[in-house]
Amino acid sequence: MSTIICHSFPAWDTPYVKSTLELITRMSATHRVIFLDYPYTWKDYFSNPHAPKKNMLGGEVRMIETEFGTIEVYNSGPIIPTQWINQPNLFDALMKVNAHLVKPTIDRILKTVNTADVQVINAFNPVFGWYTRKFWKGIPVTYYAYDDLSSTPWAGKWGKTYEGKFLKEVEKVIVSSEGLKKKFDQLHPQVSCVKNGVNLSLFKPDFLHKxxxxxxxxxxxxxxxxxxxxxxxxxxxxxxxxxxxxxxxxTSDLPGNVIFLGSCPQDQIKDVVRDWNVCLIPFRKTPFTQSIYPLKINEYLALGKPVVSTDFADLSDFDEVVRISSDTETFIKGIHREKRSDNRLKKAKRIDFASKNSWEARSQEFLQALAS
Known part of the structure; x- marks a missing residue:
């Protein structure tokens, strides 16, 4: 059984659906999977309610048992916050310090593996990828990008610069959308596209519910x-x-019939969505959204729900099961038409479509891309 090490930006403990975690969880059925968690800062230690404080201060490796296999979760010690920095030289100096704060955890991981039979997935973490690149001792590294880093408000300051540098060091790139593939095809010779999936066990349709x-x-x-x-x-x-x-x-100032429910665990989403006549994806068309393959789209379809979306990205995969609108008028009319024309045959078609996009299937695609 070969080993996969995921050097992750998405954190293990935050209560949101993350493609990185969905993919590696399923990889654990056939591979040993080691997860190097998000590099929490000292600020996170004191203020982030999801930070695993005990593990950040030299705690034991967490052996997370999933329905597919075991994930070994490692946490490095707290690092120095750097998002506030605007000076390149100061950022470089502190990131070198931060990289050496993470190094003992990398060394600890490497002592447990056969370096001839292991791969590293850097999950959307190019800054740390760049500064820790030599610590992996020649193990092949694949960069996994699921957003346009240069357009993200939280990472645009340093992300674009270090993503460009890091790409020259990685063996492969795997992306989550056609928009991202077009971008990275110009930057790296070996780019694969593995789109987002759906947890079919949590999104089962209920034909009797109105x-x-x-x-x-x-x-x-x-x-x-x-x-x-x-x-x-x-x-x-x-x-x-x-x-x-x-x-x-x-913030927003919307009519009173727009209700904000807040977040809920993934296994409770179905209970809310099943009450909806039509599911919406009302995204703006921007450089950032053009590279998105939305997680929610397959969740909607797996429940058999009609979907109306803006044309914010290349959604040609969904032409037969999603109504895609180019302006406000067609979006609003699309909602009416989807409500009026919904039937069992259409529901079955949506469900069948989503069933081909399970996280299990996506995980196998990802492993094939790693092996190619």
């Missing part, structure tokens, strides 16, 4: 959302509730 005059969106309510579009939808459907299920990260 919707309740509701529309809805699952996901973070942030800068991706087209607020003007959502306002017009709310005004066009005043007798419908429009529910937002996810963390609220931006």
């Amino acid at each position: 919707a309740k005059k509701k529309l809805g969106y699952v996901g973070a309510f942030d800068e991706r959302i087209d607020l003007e579009l959502l306002e017009q939808v709310a005004l066009a459907y005043p007798d419908y509730l429009i529910e937002i299920l996810g963390p609220v990260k931006t």
Whole structure:
């Protein structure tokens, strides 16, 4: 059994759906999987409610038993916060210190593996990838990118610079959307695309349940959302509730029938979404969203729900099962048409489509890309 080490930006303990964790969890069925967790800072130690404080201070390796296999979770000690820094020389100096704070954990991991039969996946963490690159002692590294780092508000300052440098050091690149593949094809000779999937065991359709005059969106309510579009939808459907299920990260002044439910565990999403007549993806069209393959789209479809989306990215995979709209008028009309024309045959078609996009299938695609 070969070993996969995931040097991760997504944290193990935050309560959000993360493609990185979904993929490596399923890899654990056939591989030894070691997870080098998010590099928490001292600020996180004192203020982040999800930070595994005990493990950050020299705790034991966590052996996480999943339904597929065991994940070995390692945490490095707290590092120095650097997001506030604007001076390149100071950033470089402190990141070198941070890399050496992480090095003992990398050394600890490497003592447990056969370096001739192991691969490293750097999951969207190019800054640390660059500064720790020599610590992996020649083990092949694959960069996994699931967003356009240069367009993300939280990483744009340093991410673009170090992603470009790190790409010259990695053996392969795996991305999650066609938009990202177009970008990285110009930057690296070996790029594969493995799109996001769905946890079919949690998103089982209920044909007997009746919707309740509701529309809805699952996901973070942030800068991706087209607020003007959502306002017009709310005004066009005043007798419908429009529910937002996810963390609220931006302020808004929307009509009173737009309801914010906050976040909930992944296994409770179905209980909310099954009440919706139509599921929405009201994203703006920006450089950032053009590279997104939304996790929620297959979740909606797995439940058999009609979906109306803006044309924020290349969604050609979904032409036959999702109504894609180019403007506000067609988006609003699309909701009406999807409500009116929904039937068992269409539900079955959506469910069948989603069944081919399980995380199990995506994990196998990812492993094939690693092996190619």
